[in-house]
Amino acid sequence: MTAIEFQVTFDAHDPGRQALFWAEALGYRLQPPPGDFTSWDDALDAWGVPPEARNSRSAIVPEEGESGPRVFFQQVPEEKSVKNRVHLDLRVAPGLSGDDRAAAHEEAAERLVAAGATVVRRVPPSQEMGDGSFIVMADPEGNEFCLD
Structure with a gap:
């Protein structure tokens, strides 16, 4: 196809x-x-x-x-009312791990906060996710996305 x-x-x-x-x-x-x-x-x-x-x-x-x-x-006239069912993951730290991965996430988060985003929450690495830390953010109108 x-x-x-x-x-x-x-x-x-x-x-x-x-x-x-x-x-x-x-x-x-x-x-x-x-x-x-x-x-x-x-x-x-x-x-x-x-x-x-x-x-x-x-x-x-x-x-x-x-x-x-x-x-x-x-x-559109209506407000966003619930969590997105689909969201974008911005791959800002591909191939990085540990402190390098965290630093890439924080650098991208700072840049995007300056552009109008907000940090929703930081998700640290865990035993289930390995080194899979990420940051959940929202754009200026509240649409969630992740820094992965």
């Missing part, structure tokens, strides 16, 4: 802010405007999108030459 292209979609109150946060978190960039448009404002002007509707969606894509799914943010 041929692999299916997919994107990850987040419901959001502020798609622009969420896009900026997740671009920082994932090492992505805002999706550039299409075609010959030099900015999104030019594109939205040409399409007749009123200013009050311009933050209804946003998207981020991998940096040029990198691969990964497009991440799309769509504005």
